[in-house]
Amino acid sequence: MTQTPQENNNILAILAPGTFVLIWSTGFVFAKMALPYAETMTLLATRFLIAVGLLLLISFIWKAKWPKTLMQTVHIAMAGILLHALYLGGVFASIELGLQAxxxxxxxxxxxxxxxxxxxxxxxxxxxxxxxxxxxxxxxGVILVVWAKLENGLGTPLGVSIAVIALFGISIGTVYQKRFCGEMDLRTGAVIQYTAASIPTGILAYFTESMTINWTGEMIFAMFWLVVVLSVGAISLLYVLIRKGAASKVSSMFFLVPPTAALMAWVLYDETFRSTALIGMAMTVFGVALVNLRPIKRLGLRTRPS
Known part of the structure; x- marks a missing residue:
């Protein structure tokens, strides 16, 4: 029996937000997979530049619209630095410093x-x-989890501090993007944002790192996932969700990301949470759910792909 367009839209509205959240969650575990083979800023700058090439191709094929003014471009670039260079750079650096994914x-x-x-x-x-x-x-809840992990020698205060900086990067960047980039096309906007993010990460890589990448099979797979599935696939899926009016459902499910990422990290890297940390995670998930299920929907804020 052939499904109608309305039925297809209903299926998309049900399945796609959860799929997006699942893909977003993989960013933390694949960051941990790639970091043994490249230093943080080298890895990110390379990822951004590859993503720029793929998204440029997509933008030209789909004839996506570019910003009309220089100021629009500057705002999009600034949001990209906050959301990608500061946020992803902080997440990757904290994991490299021993913080569990x-x-x-x-x-x-x-x-x-x-x-x-x-x-x-x-x-x-x-x-x-x-x-x-x-x-x-x-x-x-976060304080409880971090305290339990540090007490057991899992992570360092520096790694936690850098993760907190990443938190402020994505939080400020999200509000900044809502305020100044509301009309941004997600495809061409991503090209500008990844290009902008590649500049500070590239500079840091040049002056502080060896800029070498060990292209093992695991590294190639991790880079493929980070670029194609996350940087390109997630942005495309979010674009479809926004066009179908389902983006708010992604935001309402955002509280599922930490437990999903923790479950993946447990399966892949044997990262475990003892009773105190589990209580802290439950508190955090419930707290985010309280805030997220309605107010974020009202604000119309977009969840950013990693």
């Missing part, structure tokens, strides 16, 4: 909380009692 995912996973409160301050959105409760639970 699941813990890194949990720390930056409270991004919807900071976005809601940053929007409340700068965009004059009302902050509700439920949001305050969610913020308290989310932050308390």
């Amino acid at each position: 699941g813990v890194a995912a949990l720390i930056v996973g409270i991004q919807p909380l900071l976005v809601a409160f940053t929007a409340g301050i700068f965009l004059k959105e009302k902050i509700t009692i439920r949001q305050w409760v969610g913020l308290f639970l989310g932050v308390s």
Whole structure:
């Protein structure tokens, strides 16, 4: 029996947001897979430049629109530096410094909380009692998990600090993009953002790293996943979701990212969470859910692919 276009749209609305969240979650475990073969900034600069080439091709094939003014381009580039260079650079560097992938995912996973409160301050959105409760639970849960991990020698204070910097990068970048890049085409915008992000990461790689990559089979697979599946595939899926009006459902499911990433890290790298850390993760997930299920939808904020 042939399905109607409406039925196909309903299936997309149900399955695609969960698929996007699942793909987003893989970014943390594939970062850990790639880092033994390349230093952080070298890995990211290479990833960004490969993604630029693929997205340029996609933009020309689909005849995507480019920004009309120089100021629009500057705003998109600035958002890209915050969302990719600062956020991804922080996540990758924290994992390279020994922070578990699941813990890194949990720390930056409270991004919807900071976005809601940053929007409340700068965009004059009302902050509700439920949001305050969610913020308290989310932050308390992260502190509990980090304390438990550091007490057991899993990670370093420096790695945690860099992950927190990444958290602020994606939180401020999300609000910045909403404020200044609302009309951005996700394909050409991604070209500009990845190009902009490749500049500071490339400079840091040149002055602080050896800029060598060991192209093993595992490294090639990890780079393929990071570029094609995440940087290109996720951005394309998000573009479809936005056109179909389902982007808000992605935001409402964002609280599932930390436990999903932690489960993947447990399967692939035997990263475990003991009772205290599990309680902390549950608190954080519930706190983010309290904030995220309605207020983020109201704000219309877009979840960024990693």
